[in-house]
Amino acid sequence: MTSIRHNNVISTLDAGLHVLATFSAADTASAIELSNSGYDAVVFEMEHKPWDINALRDSFQYLLSRRQVFEAGSLAPAVTPLVRIPANGAEKAQWHAKQAxxxxxxxxxxxxxxxxxxxRNAVAACRxxxxxxxxxxxxxxLRGDGPHAATRYWGISNIEYYARADVWPLAPDGDILVGLMIEDQLGIRNLPDILDQVPGIGLILIGEGDMSQELGVPRQYEHPRVLECxxxxxxxxxxxxxxVGHPHVTAENVKQVLDDGYRFLMSAPVRTYPGLHKARELTGRD
Known part of the structure; x- marks a missing residue:
């Protein structure tokens, strides 16, 4: 098995480094801008935005930069596309994962x-x-077999794709990342069992918005109860x-975020990218 990775987010996490990412709507203008942004990854937001599979397909294509691919000498996209699907965990949502x-x-x-x-369903749906x-x-x-668009996007054959399209770190050479959002007290209580009993989870992302709602302090991200969770x-x-991923990294809080131990840093995709630039500076990327 070749050691060449197609998923740069996994390469970065596997090396113990920090990933710099952002949320974005699935639209071509945003994808074009993000293609040269300096982010490592984009999470196309389809939980609170419409599930538009055609817009997602187009966004994947416009995220690619032919010059970046040529200069890097690698098929891995410079900005790795991930997708946040609409349904909560209890709703299963295997078909959303399959289509993405x-x-x-x-x-x-x-x-x-x-x-x-x-x-367990989240990981199984991606395998x-x-x-x-x-x-x-x-x-x-549980994933159905229909990889033809994916193999074209990855730039590899079906057989190569099948060999790489498993979840990391369960499959050491896998190039699929499964990220779980923990957003409530039940999730926190069950998190040790989740991580101990379900192999194949590559990232935990804190959903501090919904968590703060449940705690009765909506969007007060620095409230002591939220910080304790x-x-x-x-x-x-x-x-x-x-x-662990932090979903609201800014130029003002990025040092504390790094000191706390977060490794997947998400900042707002505004044109001046202040959170991204400060994160790049503090992680030695500039």
């Missing part, structure tokens, strides 16, 4: 994961089926070597 992956997404962000079963007894069989794959998630994940 079939277009060429390199990972799925699953909102509102609160139980072991929801986490192709195999027979019992196959190495790394669990969580047993975030600290619990960080501690649980750090004990198990799982990267």
């Amino acid at each position: 992956l079939d277009l060429g997404a390199f990972g799925i962000i699953w909102p509102h994961i609160s139980t072991v079963e929801e986490a 192709y089926p195999s027979l019992p007894g196959t190495p790394r069989y669990e969580p047993a794959g 975030k600290r619990q998630i960080l501690d649980i994940c750090n004990e198990r070597g799982i990267a």
Whole structure:
């Protein structure tokens, strides 16, 4: 198996480094701007935006820069496209993951994961089926077979895609990232069991907006109750070597975010990119 990665987010996390990312609507203008932004990844936001599979397909294409591909000498896109799907964990949403992956997404962000079963479904939906007894069989794959658009986007054959389209770190050479959002007290209570019982989770992203709503302090991200919940998630994940994402990184808080131990840093995709530039400076990327 070749060691060449197509997913630069996984390469960066696997090396113990920081990923610089942002949320974006799925539209061509945003994708073109992001293609030369300096971000490592974009999470196309389809939980609170419409599920528009055609807009997502076009955004993937406009995110590619032919010059970047040529100069890098690699098929890996400079800005790795991930997708946050609409449905909460309890709603299963296997078809959303399947459609996004079939277009060429390199990972799925699953909102509102609160139980072991929801986490197991999230990972399983991103894997192709195999027979019992196959190495790394669990969580047993549920993804349907229709990779032709994805293989074109990745620039590889179907056979190569099948070899790479498994979830990391369960499959060491896998190029699919499964990110789970922990957004409530139930999710925090179950997080140790989720990480201990469900292999294949590559990222935990804190949903501090919904978390603050549940705590009765909506959007007060620095409220002590919110900070305590975030600290619990960080501690649980750090004990198990799982990267944690912060969804609201700014030029003002990025130093604290880094000091706290976050490794997937999401800042707002405004034209001046103040959060991104400060993060690049503090992580030694400039």
